[in-house]
Amino acid sequence: MIALAPLVSVQDLVKHFPAGRALWGLGRPRPAVRAVSHVSFDIAPGQTLGLVGESGCGKTTLGRTILRLIEPDAGRVIVDGADVFALKPPELRALRRRMQVVFQDPYGSLNPRMSVRQTLAEPLVIHRLANGTEREQRIFALLDEVGLDRRLAGSYPHELSGGQRQRVGIARALSVEPKFLVLDEAVSALDVSVQAQVLNLLADLQQRRRLTYLFIAHDLAVVRQIADHVTVMYLGKIVELAPAAELYRGPRHPYTTSLLSAVPVPDPNAQRQRLVLAGDVPSPAHPPSGCAFHPRCPHPKKNERCRTEEPALREIAPGQLAACHFAEEPMQ
Amino acid sequence: MTELLLRVRDLRTYFVTEQGRGTARAVDGVSFDLHAGETLGIVGESGCGKTVTSLSLLRLIPEPPGHILPGSFIELEGRNLLTLAPKALRAIRGNEMAMIFQEPMTSLNPVFTVGDQIAEAAIVHQGLSRRAARARAIEMLKLVGLPDPETRVDHYPHQLSGGMRQRVMIAMALVCGPKVLIADEPTTALDVTIQAQILELLNRLQDELGMAVILITHDLGIVAGTVDRVLVMYAGQVVESAPTPELFARPLHPYTEGLLASVPRLDTPHPRRRLHSIPGQVPAATAWPAGCRFHPRCPYAWDRCTVEEPPLLDAGKGEPASHVVRCWLLAEPARRTRQP
Numbered sequence: 001m002i003a004l005a006p007l008v009s010v011q012d013l014v015k016h017f018p019a020g021r022a023l024w025g026l027g028r029p030r031p032a033v034r035a036v037s038h039v040s041f042d043i044a045p046g047q048t049l050g051l052v053g054e055s056g057c058g059k060t061t062l063g064r065t066i067l068r069l070i071e072p073d074a075g076r077v078i079v080d081g082a083d084v085f086a087l088k089p090p091e092l093r094a095l096r097r098r099m100q101v102v103f104q105d106p107y108g109s110l111n112p113r114m115s116v117r118q119t120l121a122e123p124l125v126i127h128r129l130a131n132g133t134e135r136e137q138r139i140f141a142l143l144d145e146v147g148l149d150r151r152l153a154g155s156y157p158h159e160l161s162g163g164q165r166q167r168v169g170i171a172r173a174l175s176v177e178p179k180f181l182v183l184d185e186a187v188s189a190l191d192v193s194v195q196a197q198v199l200n201l202l203a204d205l206q207q208r209r210r211l212t213y214l215f216i217a218h219d220l221a222v223v224r225q226i227a228d229h230v231t232v233m234y235l236g237k238i239v240e241l242a243p244a245a246e247l248y249r250g251p252r253h254p255y256t257t258s259l260l261s262a263v264p265v266p267d268p269n270a271q272r273q274r275l276v277l278a279g280d281v282p283s284p285a286h287p288p289s290g291c292a293f294h295p296r297c298p299h300p301k302k303n304e305r306c307r308t309e310e311p312a313l314r315e316i317a318p319g320q321l322a323a324c325h326f327a328e329e330p331m332q
Numbered sequence: 333m334t335e336l337l338l339r340v341r342d343l344r345t346y347f348v349t350e351q352g353r354g355t356a357r358a359v360d361g362v363s364f365d366l367h368a369g370e371t372l373g374i375v376g377e378s379g380c381g382k383t384v385t386s387l388s389l390l391r392l393i394p395e396p397p398g399h400i401l402p403g404s405f406i407e408l409e410g411r412n413l414l415t416l417a418p419k420a421l422r423a424i425r426g427n428e429m430a431m432i433f434q435e436p437m438t439s440l441n442p443v444f445t446v447g448d449q450i451a452e453a454a455i456v457h458q459g460l461s462r463r464a465a466r467a468r469a470i471e472m473l474k475l476v477g478l479p480d481p482e483t484r485v486d487h488y489p490h491q492l493s494g495g496m497r498q499r500v501m502i503a504m505a506l507v508c509g510p511k512v513l514i515a516d517e518p519t520t521a522l523d524v525t526i527q528a529q530i531l532e533l534l535n536r537l538q539d540e541l542g543m544a545v546i547l548i549t550h551d552l553g554i555v556a557g558t559v560d561r562v563l564v565m566y567a568g569q570v571v572e573s574a575p576t577p578e579l580f581a582r583p584l585h586p587y588t589e590g591l592l593a594s595v596p597r598l599d600t601p602h603p604r605r606r607l608h609s610i611p612g613q614v615p616a617a618t619a620w621p622a623g624c625r626f627h628p629r630c631p632y633a634w635d636r637c638t639v640e641e642p643p644l645l646d647a648g649k650g651e652p653a654s655h656v657v658r659c660w661l662l663a664e665p666a667r668r669t670r671q672p
Contacts, residue, residue, distance in 0.1 A: 264553025
């Protein structure tokens with residue numbers, strides 16, 4: 001197999017949010033929130049990278065920084081050959097045609113005063129892609145493609161169901177014919193039967209349009225359904241990155257193992273030994289020393305080294321990276 | 333069979349909608365029994381009536397626009413909650429029957445300490461002194477596994493994480509030792525590792541305290557792991573009810589079947605190539621379809637389903653009425669073939 005050049009390449013990306021100073025700005029500076037720390041990965045064209053982690057792990061910030069909706073502190077992102085952070089505003093605007101985003105809350109991300117037709121027409125107008133009857137034709141084609149009835153073109157967001165709104169969000173992202181889509185919890189708010197519809201739609205669109213996805217989610221079962229590779233984040237860092245089949249069959253990091261074990265399985269006979277992690281995710285402003293996961297880590301070999309020395313993200317097996325001192329002896 | 337605690341018969345809760353768009357029949361003829369120590373799961377998607385059912389049990393439906401129709405019947409140990417005087421009802425709410433809600437942040441009062449909020453029910457219902465109620469609050473925080481309860485008792489909700497807030501909500505609900513605990517999506521807003529903690533906590537508390545639990549959730553995985561019996565709701569009605577192992581082994585209603593097939597799973601060797609999905613969406617409560625309410629989305633529906641509403645039919649396995657299904661396929665099983 002010939003390795004394709006990645007469509008998206010993230011290199012050593014850093015984003016810290018300054019937390020200001022204590023005492024109304026006069027005191028000592030508070031520690032910055034390290035939302036994304038030295039994150040690197042590639043996504044090959046036409047592939048899906050699943051990005052999972054719990055609230056506050058930095059996955060949303062990462063997605064937005066890649067699109068330069070948030071300015072980074074350090075690092076480089078290449079999308080379709082363009083260096084995203086080096087571009088000047090007009091070039092960035094042109095690149096935005098090639099990378100789009102679909103958000104979790106389709107109600108919050110659609111303008112309530114714009115009909116479906118106006119919502120879908122706006123990007124076509126801004127990027128000067130189509131006019132008049134051609135624009136109308138493209139809007140109808142988009143509605144067909146995402147499985148929405150053409151009669152809904154005149155509807156407003158409040159008249160649509162959650163699933164329909166999410167389809168509008170997807171149609172809007174597709175209207176400018178992007179190559180790369182960031183799907184930020186795009187199916188998380190949907191009911192399970194509708195979630196299945198939208199997941200199937202995303203899979204069809206990817207095939208038909210050869211799209212590349214960064215699929216951000218907290219649900220490992222949903223990610224398994226769509227991702228070719230999976231990366232797991234904890235407190236702003238990647239703790240594991242592997243081909244999906246490998247990660248689900250044999251996770252190397254104890255955090256991945258715990259996450260997988262915590263997902264409820266719809267089978268009353270499944271006699272699983274559930275691994276219940278103690279405690280909460282620590283604050284990203286005060287990450288623990290050494291391995292940030294050590295206070296909650298259930299690995300039986302956990303020792304002093306975990307408390308003092310931060311494990312590097314390293315290759316454990318071909319293509320499978322993990323940041324754990326004991327990745328060679330994973331938990332069962 | 334253990335003692336019958338709660339008997340619900342033909343519960344109908346309707347809402348008059350604004351601008352005269354008609355009546356939303358949110359809960360439309362729901363019946364079930366709850367026995368002491370039992371865990372009952374109510375599952376279904378948004379808009380199927382599961383939350384309105386649980387609010388109706390405690391008579392927390394705002395009236396107007398809502399009302400529980402005459403002919404409905406909710407009986408807790410022989411007392412009909414629908415005819416009870418307000419004062420007698422207050423003595424039950426939060427005392428014998430308590431509830432935990434989905435959003436711990438919005439259901440806790442931000443200007444009172446968690447200790448005061450837990451103590452309130454003990455003072456009101458059990459006449460405890462302030463000092464005794466505070467001691468009880470600390471004891472409850474210990475019971476629900478909150479670290480450092482003597483300090484946490486004086487904290488405000490914003491000082492706690494989401495998982496801790498949900499533990500406080502559980503402590504509040506359990507402070508009077510209720511016989512029935514209603515948990516409405518208690519883990520939906522939580523991360524999966526915290527969800528596992530809370531589910532384990534609820535399991536442990538139920539074993540220790542012996543209360544009956546009604547767990548309302550959209551997550552079939554949670555149901556499979558925690559409840560004894562499942563009610564599947566669709567369009568304001570119970571469409572299937574069975575003991576948990578039976579329901580997962582033999583789902584008979586096409587909606588249950590479809591829901592189970594739509595769930596992405598981790599316990600299969602490979603992901604499914606394509607998820608099954610139920611076409612369309614849950615209809616509006618103001619206009620339930622005629623005949624069987626699921627027929628517009630059902631892969632098996634035939635003409636009878638479009639005109640004649642099916643009753644709950646006995647699936648005829650185990651005890652009578654232990655597995656019931658609202659579907660004509662039970663009367664005409666030969667029609668259970670996939671439509672082309």
